Amino acid sequence: MNSTALKWFGRSWMLLVYAFLFLPIFTLVAYSFNDSQLVTVWSHASLRWYKALMQDSDLIAAVMLSLKIAFLSALISVFFGLFSAFALHRYRRFTGRGLLSSLASTPLVMPDVIVGLSLLLMLVSVQQALGYPERGLFTILLGHALLGTAYATVVVRSRLTEMDSKLEEAAMDLGCRPWQVFTLVTLPLLMPALLSAFLLTFTLSFDDVVLSSFLSGPGYSTMPMVIFSRARLGLNPSINALATVTIVIVSVVVIASTLYSLRQDRQRKRDIALAQHE
Amino acid sequence: MASLMQSLKRSMPAWLTGRRLVIGLPYAWFLILAFLPVLIVLKISLSEMQTTAVSGMVSWQGAWPSIKLDVSSYLFLASDELYLATYLSSISYAFYTTVICLGLGYPFAYFMARAPKKWQALLVMLIMLPFWTSFLLRIYAWKTLLVNNGLINNALLAIGWIDSPIEMLNTPFSLMIGMVYSYLPFMILPLYANLSKLDGRYLEAAADLGCHPFKTFWLITVPLSKAGIVAGCMLVFIPAVGEYVIPELLGGPNTLMIGRVLWDEFFSNNDWPMAGAVTIVMLLLIMLPLAIYNKLQSEGRA
Numbered sequence: 001m002n003s004t005a006l007k008w009f010g011r012s013w014m015l016l017v018y019a020f021l022f023l024p025i026f027t028l029v030a031y032s033f034n035d036s037q038l039v040t041v042w043s044h045a046s047l048r049w050y051k052a053l054m055q056d057s058d059l060i061a062a063v064m065l066s067l068k069i070a071f072l073s074a075l076i077s078v079f080f081g082l083f084s085a086f087a088l089h090r091y092r093r094f095t096g097r098g099l100l101s102s103l104a105s106t107p108l109v110m111p112d113v114i115v116g117l118s119l120l121l122m123l124v125s126v127q128q129a130l131g132y133p134e135r136g137l138f139t140i141l142l143g144h145a146l147l148g149t150a151y152a153t154v155v156v157r158s159r160l161t162e163m164d165s166k167l168e169e170a171a172m173d174l175g176c177r178p179w180q181v182f183t184l185v186t187l188p189l190l191m192p193a194l195l196s197a198f199l200l201t202f203t204l205s206f207d208d209v210v211l212s213s214f215l216s217g218p219g220y221s222t223m224p225m226v227i228f229s230r231a232r233l234g235l236n237p238s239i240n241a242l243a244t245v246t247i248v249i250v251s252v253v254v255i256a257s258t259l260y261s262l263r264q265d266r267q268r269k270r271d272i273a274l275a276q277h278e
Numbered sequence: 279m280a281s282l283m284q285s286l287k288r289s290m291p292a293w294l295t296g297r298r299l300v301i302g303l304p305y306a307w308f309l310i311l312a313f314l315p316v317l318i319v320l321k322i323s324l325s326e327m328q329t330t331a332v333s334g335m336v337s338w339q340g341a342w343p344s345i346k347l348d349v350s351s352y353l354f355l356a357s358d359e360l361y362l363a364t365y366l367s368s369i370s371y372a373f374y375t376t377v378i379c380l381g382l383g384y385p386f387a388y389f390m391a392r393a394p395k396k397w398q399a400l401l402v403m404l405i406m407l408p409f410w411t412s413f414l415l416r417i418y419a420w421k422t423l424l425v426n427n428g429l430i431n432n433a434l435l436a437i438g439w440i441d442s443p444i445e446m447l448n449t450p451f452s453l454m455i456g457m458v459y460s461y462l463p464f465m466i467l468p469l470y471a472n473l474s475k476l477d478g479r480y481l482e483a484a485a486d487l488g489c490h491p492f493k494t495f496w497l498i499t500v501p502l503s504k505a506g507i508v509a510g511c512m513l514v515f516i517p518a519v520g521e522y523v524i525p526e527l528l529g530g531p532n533t534l535m536i537g538r539v540l541w542d543e544f545f546s547n548n549d550w551p552m553a554g555a556v557t558i559v560m561l562l563l564i565m566l567p568l569a570i571y572n573k574l575q576s577e578g579r580a
Contacts, residue, residue, distance in 0.1 A: 006491075010389035014401075017386045020459065021408050024419030027429060031422060084304030094301055102572040103308035109513060109571055111520020111564075113537045114557055117544060118315035121322055121554065146311040149304070178296060207412050210522055214544075224414050231418045231527055240422075243415040250410050258403060 025247060032240035049241035056238060059226055066206050066223040069137065073144035074202040078194055080145070081152025081201075088153070089160040107150040116214030119143050123215070135217030143211040148201030155200060159193035192261040199257055203250070316561070323351055323554030351555035361539070361556070365563065368536040371450075372518035375457040379465040379514050380507065382458070387469035387506075388499070391476070402470065405463050417456055417527050424452045424528070448530025456528040457518060465510040472506025473499075505574065512571040516564050536560055 035046035053059065084104050088097070107115060123139050126132070133139055167189070171181045209224035216225065230236050326348040355361050390401050408416060423429050424446040431443040446452050476499065484494040500507075522537035529535065536556065543553040 010385070010392070013385050014389055017382060017462070018404060021405070021462065024416045024423065024459070025408060025411060027423055028415060028419045080304055080307050083300055084308070087301045087304055091297065091301060096305070098576065100301075100305055100308065101576050103312050104304070105572060105575045106568065107312060109516040109568065111517050111522075111537060111560070113520050113522050113540050114560060115312075117540065117553060117557055118319045119311065121550065122315040122318045125318055142311065146307075149307065153304075203410055207414065209414055224412070227412075227414055227418070228523070228527075231414070231421070239415070239418060243412065243419070246415070247411050251407070254403075254407065254410050262399075 028240050028243040029247065031237065032244040034237065034240075036237075049237045050245075052238045053241045053245075058221075059223070059238075059242065062221050062223040062226040065137070065220065069141055069144060069222060070202045070205040073141055073148050073205040074198045076141070076145040077148025077152045077201040078156075078198050080149040081156050081197055082190070082194065084149065084153045085156035085160055089157055104150055104153045107147050108154070112208070112210035113214075115147065116143065116211045119146070119211070120214045135215065136220045139215040139217070140212050140220065140222065143215045144201075144205040144208060147208070147211065148204055151204060152197040152201055155197040156190065156193050159190060163189055192264050195257060196261065199253065319554045319557050323551055323558050324348055325551050326350070348551070351551045352559075354552070355555050355559060360534075364534040364536050364539050365559070367534040368519050369563065371453065371457065371533075371535065372515050372521075374454060375461055375518045376465075376511050376515045378454070378458050379462050380511060383462055383465035383469055383510065384507070387466050387473050390466075390470050391473035398474070402467075405466055405470075409463050413460060414523065417460065417524055420452070420456055420459065420528060421447060424455065447528065448532075450529070450533055453525055453529040453533050456524040457521065460524060461514040461518060464513040468509040468513060469503065469506045472503045472509075476502055508570065509574050512567050512574070516567050516571065519564055520560055 031042075032049055033045045033047070034042055035048055036043040084100065088101055088104070091097070119142065120135075120139075123133065123135070123142070127134070163186075168181050168185050171185045172178075176184065207224060208222075209228045212222045212225055213228075216222070227239055227242070230239060324347045390398065393401060425431075426443040426445065426447070428447075430446070431440075434440045435443065480498050480502070481494055484498055485491070489497070520537045520540075521535060522541055525533050525535040525538055526541075540553055540556045540560070543549050543556060
C-alpha cells in the first residue's frame with residue numbers, strides 16, 4: 001500500500017467510525033419530527049411529540065429533579081475534586097498517598113451496579129444506626145457527587161500538571177502567603193479546568209440511571225429513571241423529542257464552552273508574550 | 279482579608295494546618311463513600327437474611343463478642359451453575375467488547391494522531407460529543423435502529439440484500455453493538471493521547487534504515503503505544519463486566535450478564551446477602567485488571 005492509498009484508507013476508516021458514533025443521534029433527532037405513532041415508520045413531519053412532551057408532567061417533574069441534583073452534585077464534585085487534585089499534585093509524600101490516588105480513580109472504572117449497591121447498603125446501615133438519612137434527593141446526590149469527584153479530580157489534576165509552576169513561585173518570591181498564592185494565582189489559572197469539570201460532572205449526574213435507581217426513595221424519580229422505565233416497556237416517540245431537546249442544549253453549551261476556553265488560552269498566551277516582550 | 283485569615287488561623291486548633299486540611303478533606307470523602315461501603319457489602323454478604331433485615335454479625339455474650347459468619351450465600355453461589363455461567367458469559371462479552379473496540383479504535387486513534395494538527399482538536403471534540411449526550415438515549419436509539427421493522431432492516435430490504443428482516447434486537451449481536459458503541463470512545467481517547475505523543479524521529483530512523491512501513495508499525499509504533507493500549511483495554515473491560523443498562527435494553531431476556539443478576543437479586547428477590555456475595559465475587563474478578571489500571575494511573579502522573 002502506498003502512502004496515498006493509506007491516507008484514503010485512514011480517512012474512510014475514520015468516517016465509518018464517526019458514522020457509527022453519530023448514526024443513533026441522527027435517528028433520534030429525525031424520528032422526533034415524525035408524526036407516526038410507530039417509532040419505526042415515517043409518515044410525515046410534525047411537532048406532535050414536542051406537544052406531547054410539554055404536557056407530560058411526570059417527565060417534566062423528573063427533568064426538574066435531575067437538573068437540581070446535577071447542579072448540586074457538580075458543585076460538590078468540583079469542590080472536593082479541587083481539593084483531592086491539589087493534594088495529590090502538591091504533596092508528593094504523605095502517608096496513604098497511594099491509597100488516596102487509587103480511591104480517587106477507582107470510581108471511574110468501577111461498574112455502576114457495584115458503586116450503587118455498596119453505597120446503598122452503607123447508607124442503610126447508617127440509617128439503621130442514626131435514623132438518618134432518608135432515601136431520596138440527598139442519597140442520590142451523594143452517589144453522583146462521589147462519581148463526579150473522581151472525574152473532577154482527573155480534569156483538575158491534568159490541568160495542574162501542565163500548568164507553569166513558575167507563576168506560583170514568582171508570587172511566593174514576591175511575598176505572597178500560601179493562601180494568597182492559591183486564591184490570586186492558582187485558582188484563576190484553574191478556572192477553565194474547573195468550568196469543564198463542572199460541565200462534565202453535571203452531565204454525568206444528569207445521565208446516570210443505575211446509581212439513582214439504587215439510591216432513590218419513593219417519590220424521587222430522576223429523568224433517566226423515567227426514560228429507562230419507559231424504554232424497557234417499548235419504544236416511545238416523545239422520548240425522541242426529549243432527546244432532541246437535550247442534544248440541542250448540550251451541543252450549544254459544549255461548543256460555547258470549548259470556544260470560551262480556547263479564547264482564554266489564546267488570551268493568556270498573548271498576555272505572557274506581551275509580558276515577556278516588555 | 280489578611281486580618282480575617284489571621285484571626286481564622288488563631289481560632290483553628292494547632293494540629294489543623296493547611297496541608298492537613300487539603301489532604302484530609304478529600305481523604306475522608308473517598309474513605310467514607312468509596313472504601314467503607316465495600317467493607318459493609320463484605321459484612322452483609324456474610325450475614326444471614328432475616329424476614330425484615332439482615333442479621334447482626336456480632337452479638338455480645340457477656341464481655342466477649344461472638345462473630346457469626348454465614349457463608350451460605352457464597353456456597354450457593356459456588357454450587358449453582360447458573361451463576362458460574364453468568365460470570366463466564368459476562369467476562370466473555372466484556373472480552374469481545376474490548377477486542378472489537380481495540381480493533382476499531384487503534385487504527386482510528388492512529389490516523390487521528392497523524393491528521394493535520396489544526397484538525398485534531400475538532401476530531402477529538404467529535405469523539406467526545408456523543409459522550410455528552412445521554413448514554414441512555416443513545417442506547418434507546420439503537421433499539422429503534424435494530425428492531426425488525428427498523429431503519430437497518432428496512433434499508434437492507436430496500437437494496438435487496440435480504441428477503442426478510444433479520445432478527446437483530448434482543449440477541450447477543452445487538453448487545454455487542456451497544457457495548458462496542460458505548461465503550462469505543464473510552465478506547466480511542468487514551469490511545470490517541472498516547473499516539474499523539476509518539477516521537478516521529480523513531481519512525482524516520484526506521485524508514486532511513488530501510489524498514490518497511492508495516493514492519494515499522496509492528497516493531498516501533500505498537501510497542502511504544504503499549505501503555506495506551508493497556509489503559510484503553512482496562513477502561514473498557516472493567517466497567518463492561520458489570521454492565522447493566524445495555525443488556526437490559528438491547529440484550530433481551532436470554533443474555534446472561536452479572537450486572538443484571540445483581541440487580542434482580544437486590545430489587546426482585548430482596549436478597550441482600552446474595553446481592554452482596556455476587557458483588558464481592560465480581561470485585562474479586564476485576565481486582566487484577568483494576569490493580570493494573572491503578573498502577574498505570576499512578577505511573578502516568580509520576
